[in-house]
Amino acid sequence: MKLKKMILILLPIIAVIFLFMTGQKEEPFIRILTAKDQHVAESNFIYNHPDAILFPAVVRSSGQKPVETSYKGIELSKLFSSLDIELSNIEKVTFNAADGYRVILSIEELKEPGNTYLTFERNGAHLKSKKQGGSGPFQLVIRRDPFSQRWIKHVDEIILE
Numbered sequence: 663m664k665l666k667k668m669i670l671i672l673l674p675i676i677a678v679i680f681l682f683m684t685g686q687k688e689e690p691f692i693r694i695l696t697a698k699d700q701h702v703a704e705s706n707f708i709y710n711h712p713d714a715i716l717f718p719a720v721v722r723s724s725g726q727k728p729v730e731t732s733y734k735g736i737e738l739s740k741l742f743s744s745l746d747i748e749l750s751n752i753e754k755v756t757f758n759a760a761d762g763y764r765v766i767l768s769i770e771e772l773k774e775p776g777n778t779y780l781t782f783e784r785n786g787a788h789l790k791s792k793k794q795g796g797s798g799p800f801q802l803v804i805r806r807d808p809f810s811q812r813w814i815k816h817v818d819e820i821i822l823e
């Protein structure tokens with residue numbers, strides 16, 4: 663009898679703790695907005711994207727020596743075409759980050775072959791979030807912007823206009 667009561671009390675508590683813990687492990691995603699519709703690019707879609715490539719880049723972080731790094735990411739034009747997002751009427755693309763930082767690219771710059779990438783991996787490991795002290799989970803890397811001011815970290819929203 664006592665045991666039954668205890669189980670009846672403990673079960674909901676365990677269920678709540680379980681829900682809380684699984685909720686903590688929420689997968690990252692990016693919202694992509696166009697005039698017509700809204701897309702959600704989930705982490706699985708990004709991490710397993712067939713157009714993801716590895717490329718070297720020099721990372722310049724304030725107060726640190728430049729470090730040669732291997733990034734993995736998807737060229738933005740390929741990311742958009744894989745989501746069936748048309749670029750023909752687009753003039754600019756805005757990248758918003760979780761910390762309020764914002765970068766705007768012209769469509770010409772975005773389309774430059776081999777220049778703009780949405781990255782998710784650095785030296786073989788997924789980019790860590792801001793909370794975990796990283797530049798991710800997703801970061802824009804502009805390969806022909808060597809000083810990296812516009813390599814927006816923690817990108818969570820992309821707006822095409």
Ligand SMILES: Nc1nc2c(c(=O)[nH]1)N[C@H]1C(S)=C(S)[C@@H](COP(=O)(O)O)O[C@H]1N2
Nearest residue numbers: 722723724759761763810811813814815816
């Ligand atoms: N989200 C976000 N991205 C950002 C920044 C920022 O403050 N927030 N700073 C930019 C600047 S000025 C530089 S030089 C590079 C490297 O920044 P770090 O020195 O903070 O690593 O990230 C760029 N991307």
Ligand SMILES: [Mo]
Nearest residue numbers: 724809810811
């Ligand atoms: Mo900077």
